[in-house]
Amino acid sequence: TGLANLDLGRATGIAYIMNTADLSSHALKTIGTNLALSFKVPYKDLPRVLFHGLILASIIAGFWLLDSLKDPIVANTIGIEYQPIAKLMSVLTTLFIVCIYDYLTSVVSRPTLFHIVSGFFGITAMIIAALLTDPKYGLPNKDLGPHRLLGWFAFCTIEAYGSLMVALFWSFTNSIMDLEQAKGAYGLIIATAQIGAIAGSTLATNAGFIGISQLFVISSVMIFTVSLLIKCYHLTFRDYITETMKMRVRSVSESSSVDPLLSNLSSGLRTPSGSFDLPSVRTVTSSFDHADDEVFEIDDFNPVSIVPVPTMLQSLQTRLAAFSEGLILLFRYPYMIKVLCVSCLYEVVVTIMDYQFKVLGSHSKVAMSSGVEAGDGFAQLLGHFGQFTNVLSFVLSFFGFSYLVHNVGVRHSLLIFPSVLFLAVLVTNLVPSMWVLFVMVSTLKAMIFSLHDPVHELLYIPTSEAIKFKVKAWIDVFGSRLAKAIGSSICTMAGGHVSTLRRTAEIPSLVIAVAILIVTYSIGLDFDALIKSKTFIGADIQPSSINPIDHVDASKLAVLQELTENYHNYYPNETYSGAN
Template sequence: MIFDKLIKILWGELHGKELLKFGLLSLGFFFLIGSYWPLKTLKDSVFINIVGPAYLPLVKILSLALFFPIVLLYSKLVDIWSKEKIIYSVVLIYGVLGFVIVYFLGHPTIGVANTVPGANRLLGWFLYVFVESFISLMVSLYWSFINDITTPESAKKGYGMIAFGTQLGGFLFTLFGNYLAYDETKYTTTVPKIALISVLMFFLIALVVFIVEKVTPRNELESYGHLVKPETKERVGFWDGLQIILTRPYVLGIFGIIFFQEFVTTILGLQMSLLAKFTYADPGLLNKFYFNFSMWVQIIACLFALLGTSYFQRRFGIKFCLVTFPLLLGGVIIGYVIHPTLATITYVMLIAKSLNYALNQPAKEVLYIPTTKSVKFKSKAWIDMFGMRFGKASGSSVSNLFGGVVGLTGGVTLCSIFVWVIVSTVVGNMFKKVVDNREIIE
């Protein structure tokens, strides 16, 4: 009885098989983000230590080039395989590559034991691209899987639980990584251990998907599109996913939301990286700073996901969530422009990261529910991977152009946020109209 009341307070009328479904889906994201956050932290600290912070903009631009072959392969697989089989395949491929990376991280000359930085340290480049591509592809694929078996009304309740599971996984495993990284003198042995634990969790994601398919009733796995308008089987090519984005204002708007979020966050993140490297010359101390930062991101995001994500979606609607995030971010950026220190930019990045995960991203994912399978999988792959990569690459280019000039970078980010708010407002209005009329974006 107490459990039922607690569920109702946190996530609304969520019970029975629907509760089981979202509980399992939350567990999948628990392992997905739990595996990613320690790797993300290592990706940044290892790259800075063995390659150098000056190459961060270049590696972000380089990752954009890898988008095309990855999405090309993904688009082909969507046409011939089930979404579950694609998830299993991605997990297997990245799991094997992850074990190879773990081995080389512990190598005495190739790995982190060699602290002489240089652009020829290929391991740093490969690790960075590996982590970036994994999270882009796997999160997009897993969200597509969830969006394809959820209705808008169900999402307002269940996506809050998913956000909580996501951030809880990030928090607990970041805390564990922070514990392992606490002694900076053991940096060379700690890094391979953290990477190995993260890679092992890849396989638990596939296990959760398998369980969801086996124990969830068929009626809980039906998509909104099937209920409104049964879809015919169609093959959508690689470039057709892009064509849908360019010819559907609603889908283009989702692309814009992704782009501006990544563009602004990349500029701010590079500012923090430069100040952090200047402040912490020792590799172990720098690694410790990043783990502490990641831990606080997860604490804030986890608390908000538990208490705020579902509440704000149910109480104020999707448009409110989409618009509030960039407005709040713009306010704290003004504070950084006035007082540009490592402490200030760290606070800005805490808000930019934590509320993106707990407020902006769950609301953005709901936008895909009233769309066809072609949009959910093909166009979403373009949006999530190219939108993210293009946003990061554009942000890196701006950082290369203006460097550490806070006034210029601050002006660019604030102007971008102004456009971002307009796009979010328009898309939020379109979403409400489509759902109210029980329509679907084709």
């Protein structure tokens, strides 16, 4: 009887475990189905989209934690009145960093770019954490002034990390997804990333309990996690498009010295509108290691003579140009200049409003509360600011982005943020209190992360790989820093007096807000025209890096790129395998 009861108990336990597993599996499937329907993402693509969201969540968690600590460090080392000058200095450091990044995009693979950026900033964050505890150089030293180099170094490092890593992530994502995928996926990616943002800002609210230097150590772990997640991503997803993302971005200079096939194509198949017609490529058969891979037959493959080896001077010029290719491409296309304006001009206005809020906040009773160390009260205030911003951003991204781009359209969705920015300028000038600025600045930043940024990322869909990686870095990293520097220079002229700043910046802020509305409307029309005609920007100068809207064509073109590197090993009218 005892043995029978024991067997019955075991059977009951096993059945309970199996039922629980079935219920969990069913619940996860139900959640996944609802997410796919809500964001209009194909169910099979849901794991990839959520993985992108996880990567961005790790980036944003580290950034928001550091960003919440940035101004308290400045306030307690060099003084908050030097913050505008610190932003001006960050432009110079960012210029140097983006030049190195521009060069690296043509030298190393795209996953390696993530590892380099993550490793550099993760180690730097750990060094800053150690220096913050030093009695002479760190926060224990109460002597404020511009001679405190740690404050400048920490500020410039945090500014560079936030811009560069986020820009790299979106360059990578824009290269993998087409417009229809992005309309649904970007909303879910941003919503997932907001969980990391909320976590990072919540940690900052406990600066008084944990300590600022310890929070820097936590942020360094989050930064290192990005590199680990990128490695896991490429181990998990082994489809053809993801595999092609392991290649480096082709340099513009290569279009005239390497790639003779595509050089011929660029001269013979370019259309008057600047679009680029792909060569005839026929699918022959399928076979691959991890997934079915297409074998392509290329028609009209006519190799030409090898271009002469460039001289030493030409090679030097090419190397130097590699540091600024993105900048050259930026000013080559009017469309990209408009993208620059839409992506960066608002930073001038937001920087002015943000400075007003932080000056008032640093001297408020909330920041001066007793019972916390110097700087921790201000850090807690900014932590609550981050919490409010990211919760609002999560709600907007979860319920707003996908609905708007599918039902209102990209062109009209682009106009929402500039309209709110214009209203915010009016309200903050009429009612200039700290809490009004708290609400308005946090609302604007929430809309930037949840609506403006993902919508303006769609503007990069009809562009070449070189523009997605090189030009985007110049726009998002250097352009954004330059815009903030302009806003900071206006703040500097006010001498730290909020009332003077309001009188000085009122008219420029209104003019810039109206200008953004006009440019945004114009680029919305341009974007619709590009999508309708299925043309894209950048094909005329770098055909070897085209990433068309149609990803089937993109995968075929990737095969062409690989073949043209070693075209002398092949013969015309022969069948080639993409796996080789």
